[in-house]
Amino acid sequence: MEVDCYLIGIGGTGAKCVESFIHLAAANLLPSSVRIGLVDQDESNGNLARCKDTLGLYTKLYQDLRSGHNSLKGSPFLKTDLTYPYDKQGDPGEISVWCPVSSVRNLDALFRSEAMSPEVKYLYQCLFSPNDRIADLKVGFRGRPYIGAAAFLASTMAGTPFDKMIMQKVKDSIQKGNQARIYLLGSIFGGTGAAGMPVIARRLHKAMSGLGRKESLKIGGCMMLPYFQFGSKREEDMLAASDGAFIEQTQGALKYYHRLLLSEHYEESPLFDSLSFLGWNPLINLGYFAEGNQAQVNPSLLPELYAALAATRFFANPLPGNLIAKRPEEKISWYDLPALDYGNPSGLTVREGVGSLVRFCFAYLASYFPFMKPENASNYENQPWWRRLLAKKQVSPTDATTSDTLQSLEKYSKMVLQWGASLSYLPLPESQQRADLFQVKAFAQRPRALQPGQVQLMDYRGFQREEFSDLVKMGKGLSLEDVYEKMCTRQQGKSMASKMELDGLGWFVGHLYHHCRIYDDQKNRFNQAA
Incomplete structure (x- = not known):
C-alpha cells in the first residue's frame, strides 16, 4: 500500500517545528513528497511568517532546480516535493494559513452575545471572564486553550484552501487505496495548539468515517510540553500567555489526555495512532517577552528538531523496537537524536x-x-x-x-x-x-x-x-x-x-x-x- 504523508503545524510552536522539518527535507531524510498545512489564529505571528518564508524558499528552489533546463535528478539535495495550500488557483501563490475565526474580533462577536437569551448569556458569562470575552483574537488565543477550543468548535473549514488541499487530498488518498498518514504538531501549553490538536484530529476522523477504510487513515501527533520561558512582562500584557500559566495549563491538558486515552470510546476508536509528548528541563529562558504579531519571532530551539524527527519517524515504514538514551555528557550529540536510518528511504543517518x-x-x-x-x-x-x-x-x-x-x-x-x-x-x-x-x-x-x-x-x-x-x-x-x-x-x-x-x-x-x-x-x- 502506498503511503501519502501530510504534516499540519498548529500555532506558533507548530510552525517552528515545521521549520525544522523543512530542513530535514532538504537533507534527504523524508519520503518523496509531503503536503504541509499551517493553522494559526495569529496570522501575523513572526514564527509563522519565518516558517512560511522557509517553506516558500524551499519550494521555489525545488521548482527552479528540478524543472525546465535544470535537473537535480539523483541528487539528495531538495529531493522531497513539499506542497501546501495556497490562496489562488493555478500556480502556487501565497501560502495559505487556516485561521479558524478570521472575520471576528472577539468572543462576544463570535457568539453574538447581544442576541443571546438571558439564560444562555448567564452561562456564557459564567464560562468566560469579561477580559476573555473582549480579548482581541487577531493576535491569537493568548495561551488560553479554552478560548481556542470554543473558537475552533464554532469555526468552519469548508471552502477554505486548507479544506481543499489538505482535507480533500486526504480523502482522495484513501479513495485511491493509499494509506494517508497525518501528523499534527503543536504545543499543549498555548492557545491554538492545545485547542486545535484534538479538534482537527476529530474532524479528520469524521470526514473520513464514511469511506469505510479505517486502516487507511493513520493520525499521529507530537504535543510540545513547556520547553521555554519568557522574560518579564509589562503590566498591560497580563492578558497574554505567561510562564506560570504554561505549567498550570499543561497539567490540566495532560489530565484531559490521560482520561481520553483511558476511555472505552478511545480504545474502540482512537483519536491518535501515535501520540508523543515532548518537553525540556530546565526551561530555556528566552529573556524577552512578545505578546504576538510580528514581534513574536523566537529562535529555533533543539526540542523543535526532536518534534520534527518524531514526524519523520511516523512517516517512515514501521520501525523495529529500539531504545534512545541520553549520554552522561552535558552537551547533546548526534547519538542523542532519534535514529531514522531504519525507515528512511535514503538510508542516511x-x-x-x-x-x-x-x-x-x-x-x-x-x-x-x-x-x-x-x-x-x-x-x-x-x-x-x-x-x-x-x-x-x-x-x-x-x-x-x-x-x-x-x-x-x-x-x-x-x-x-x-x-x-x-x-x-x-x-x-x-x-x-x-x-x-x-x-x-x-x-x-x-x-x-x-x-x-x-x-x-x-x-x-x-x-x-x-x-x-x-x-x-x-x-x-x-x-x-x-x-x-x-x-x-x-x-x-x-x-x-x-x-x-x-x-x-x-x-x-x-x-x-x-x-x-x-x-x-x-x-x-x-x-x-x-
Whole structure:
C-alpha cells in the first residue's frame, strides 16, 4: 500500500517545528513528497511568517532546480516535493494559513452575545471572564486553550484552501487505496495548539468515517510540553500567555489526555495512532517577552528538531523496537537524536543528512556564491570549476533567472546555518544543556544575550574555512581545498556523481552538494575518491 504523508503545524510552536522539518527535507531524510498545512489564529505571528518564508524558499528552489533546463535528478539535495495550500488557483501563490475565526474580533462577536437569551448569556458569562470575552483574537488565543477550543468548535473549514488541499487530498488518498498518514504538531501549553490538536484530529476522523477504510487513515501527533520561558512582562500584557500559566495549563491538558486515552470510546476508536509528548528541563529562558504579531519571532530551539524527527519517524515504514538514551555528557550529540536510518528511504543517518546540508550551505556561501554575483562574474569566468560546471552547461550567472535562483539559494543557505547556530548556541547561559552538533564558531559568533529571531551569521568573508573538514562533529568530510579540486577536475571512473542525471544549474549545485557530503564513521560508506 502506498503511503501519502501530510504534516499540519498548529500555532506558533507548530510552525517552528515545521521549520525544522523543512530542513530535514532538504537533507534527504523524508519520503518523496509531503503536503504541509499551517493553522494559526495569529496570522501575523513572526514564527509563522519565518516558517512560511522557509517553506516558500524551499519550494521555489525545488521548482527552479528540478524543472525546465535544470535537473537535480539523483541528487539528495531538495529531493522531497513539499506542497501546501495556497490562496489562488493555478500556480502556487501565497501560502495559505487556516485561521479558524478570521472575520471576528472577539468572543462576544463570535457568539453574538447581544442576541443571546438571558439564560444562555448567564452561562456564557459564567464560562468566560469579561477580559476573555473582549480579548482581541487577531493576535491569537493568548495561551488560553479554552478560548481556542470554543473558537475552533464554532469555526468552519469548508471552502477554505486548507479544506481543499489538505482535507480533500486526504480523502482522495484513501479513495485511491493509499494509506494517508497525518501528523499534527503543536504545543499543549498555548492557545491554538492545545485547542486545535484534538479538534482537527476529530474532524479528520469524521470526514473520513464514511469511506469505510479505517486502516487507511493513520493520525499521529507530537504535543510540545513547556520547553521555554519568557522574560518579564509589562503590566498591560497580563492578558497574554505567561510562564506560570504554561505549567498550570499543561497539567490540566495532560489530565484531559490521560482520561481520553483511558476511555472505552478511545480504545474502540482512537483519536491518535501515535501520540508523543515532548518537553525540556530546565526551561530555556528566552529573556524577552512578545505578546504576538510580528514581534513574536523566537529562535529555533533543539526540542523543535526532536518534534520534527518524531514526524519523520511516523512517516517512515514501521520501525523495529529500539531504545534512545541520553549520554552522561552535558552537551547533546548526534547519538542523542532519534535514529531514522531504519525507515528512511535514503538510508542516511540524521548526522549524514543534516551534516552534509550544513557543509554544502557553508561552502556555497563562503567559496562560490560571492564569485557568482553578476558584478563579479567577468573576473571568475575562466576559473576551471566555472568552465566545467557552468559554462559547459551554458549557464550564466548574469542571466536574470539564474541570478534569481542563486540568490534564493543564498537566502536558504543562510536560513540553514542560522538554524544550526541557534540550535547549537542556545540556551544561554552555557551551563544548560545544548547541542554539540557543529563547529558553529566557524560561521556564527556566540550571542551575548538572547534576542528575538535567529542567531546571526558572520560576514561570509569571516567564515573559518580551515574548520570545514571538521564542521560536523563526529562526521568526516573533504576540506574546502579538496572540494575545490574535485569541482575543477573531471573524475575518472564511475563515481556517484556520474550516476546522477544533472543538468543546467543543477550540474553545479549537484556536484557541490555531492562533494560536501560527510560519511558516518561507523558505516564508512563515504568514498574519498568519488
